[in-house]
Amino acid sequence: xxxxxxxxxxxxxxxxxxxxxxxxxxxxxxxxxxxxxxxxxxxxxxxxxxxxxxxxxxxxxxxxxxxxxxxxxxxxxxxxxxxxxxxxxxxxxxxxxxxxxxxxxxxxxxxxxxxxxxxxxxxxxxxxxxxxxxxxxxxxxxxxxxxxxxxxxxxxxx
Amino acid sequence: xxxxxxxxxxxxxxxxxxxxxxxxxxxxxxxxxxxxxxxxxxxxxxxxxxxxxxxxxxxxxxxxxxxxxxxxxxxxxxxxxxxxxxxxxxxxxxxxxxxxxxxxxxxxxxxxxxxxxxxxxxxxxxxxxxxxxxxxxxxxxxxxxxxxxxxxxxxxxx
DNA sequence: ACACTTATGTAGCCTTGGCTACATACTACC
DNA sequence: GGTAGTATGTAGCCAAGGCTACATAAGTGT
Ligand SMILES: [Mn+2]
Ligand SMILES: [Mn+2]
Ligand SMILES: [Mn+2]
Ligand SMILES: [Mn+2]
Numbered sequence: 001x002x003x004x005x006x007x008x009x010x011x012x013x014x015x016x017x018x019x020x021x022x023x024x025x026x027x028x029x030x031x032x033x034x035x036x037x038x039x040x041x042x043x044x045x046x047x048x049x050x051x052x053x054x055x056x057x058x059x060x061x062x063x064x065x066x067x068x069x070x071x072x073x074x075x076x077x078x079x080x081x082x083x084x085x086x087x088x089x090x091x092x093x094x095x096x097x098x099x100x101x102x103x104x105x106x107x108x109x110x111x112x113x114x115x116x117x118x119x120x121x122x123x124x125x126x127x128x129x130x131x132x133x134x135x136x137x138x139x140x141x142x143x144x145x146x147x148x149x150x151x152x153x154x155x156x157x158x
Numbered sequence: 159x160x161x162x163x164x165x166x167x168x169x170x171x172x173x174x175x176x177x178x179x180x181x182x183x184x185x186x187x188x189x190x191x192x193x194x195x196x197x198x199x200x201x202x203x204x205x206x207x208x209x210x211x212x213x214x215x216x217x218x219x220x221x222x223x224x225x226x227x228x229x230x231x232x233x234x235x236x237x238x239x240x241x242x243x244x245x246x247x248x249x250x251x252x253x254x255x256x257x258x259x260x261x262x263x264x265x266x267x268x269x270x271x272x273x274x275x276x277x278x279x280x281x282x283x284x285x286x287x288x289x290x291x292x293x294x295x296x297x298x299x300x301x302x303x304x305x306x307x308x309x310x311x312x313x314x315x316x
Numbered sequence: 317a318c319a320c321t322t323a324t325g326t327a328g329c330c331t332t333g334g335c336t337a338c339a340t341a342c343t344a345c346c
Numbered sequence: 347g348g349t350a351g352t353a354t355g356t357a358g359c360c361a362a363g364g365c366t367a368c369a370t371a372a373g374t375g376t
Contacts, residue, residue, distance in 0.1 A: 023216050023228075026227055029228045029230075030227065033205065036296045040297065041362085044362085047191065057179055063323075064324065065322085067238070070181075070188060073190050074364075074366080075323080076324095076327095078325080081363070093321080096370095103326075123306060127309040127310075127313050128306045129309075135190055137188040138191060139197050139198065139300070139301030142297070143297030143298040145290055145294050146373075148262045148281060148285065148290055151284060151285040153283065202332085219356090221353075222355090223352085223354080231335090232336080232351095234356080235334055238333070238334090253355075254341060254354060254355080313370075318356085319376090320375085321374080321375100322372080323371080324371070325370075325371090326367100326368080327367085328365100328368105329353075329364105329366085330357100330365075331363090332361105332362085333362095334361085336357100336358090336359080338358105339354100340356095341352100342354085343351085343353070344350085344351085344352100344354080345349090345351105346350105
């Protein structure tokens with residue numbers, strides 16, 4: 001390929017003839033997808049931390065079955081994810097006892113809850129019905145960056 | 159537990175003493191998480207379909223290495239995901255040839271692209287910097303329901 | 317004390333979507 | 347036509363997050 005100016009062209013395709021849509025830069029696009037993937041990897045941790053914190057705050061324990069039921073998964077699934085939280089230093093528990101959050105876990109939960117609320121509020125503010133906003137926010141929240149979150153807050157303050 | 163009115167209380171916890179935050183209904187919460195999980199399961203298919211369609215539209219082929227590079231993954235990963243698209247009737251290709259979309263795949267791509275654009279536009283409209291909007295939208299889009307999307311469109315038309 | 321019920325934990329399976337290493341197929345070029 | 351280089355495909359590994367089935371622990375009630 002020596003000093004070929006463009007793209008990837010095994011069969012000598014014209015490449016960048018003008019007039020066509022023009023795709024985004026390859027590297028930039030790859031970074032977008034990469035960011036989405038890493039956000040996704042954190043999503044489970046965030047949801048568990050937020051939920052555990054909610055359960056603890058609401059005057060009770062955070063027990064695996066409660067967690068499982070609220071997440072809509074089987075209890076072994078919940079236990080396995082809780083194990084990951086522990087492994088990553090976000091939660092702690094002794095056998096046959098409820099789950100607790102470490103300082104880091106509590107931090108994460110607090111941020112997740114605050115973000116969750118802002119996302120729901122923003123959706124409602126732009127006209128999404130409340131119930132739908134609650135539904136959609138559960139997945140969207142994990143992809144909202146700090147910058148976007150700040151913008152949302154500003155927008156909500158008119 | 160016979161006709162116990164509430165919750166789950168192995169050690170006879172007071173359950174719903176007033177004053178505390180009051181968690182959302184269990185079933186409703188479970189449905190939210192379930193919806194987020196199923197959206198996530200579709201995310202890869204949507205991104206691949208959208209990207210393949212973009213590549214085809216931009217006057218070229220959709221070749222596995224191009225797809226892989228734009229997604230920021232290795233080519234075997236891309237090939238494996240493309241195999242899933244084929245399995246689900248969204249794409250087709252013969253060996254050592256570029257990938258094509260079936261009617262269903264093209265449909266999916268069109269919807270994904272339209273939604274993607276609206277999501278970016280909405281983010282920008284509420285004050286998120288363009289670059290950040292592009293980044294965040296890549297992950298958020300998959301969780302935006304038709305109802306929310308319609309609300310976004312309405313909002314964008316002032 | 318014992319039985320019953322519920323909660324917890326373990327084992328083992330599956331799928332998805334990452335990866336590397338290797339083998340094969342094109343295409344270009346001399 | 348042979349060789350180099352790129353693209354494609356295959357094999358096999360891993361971790362995450364689902365699941366069921368089973369075993370154990372802990373309360374509840376008679
Ligand atoms: Mn969530
Ligand atoms: Mn949340
Ligand atoms: Mn996307
Ligand atoms: Mn997209």
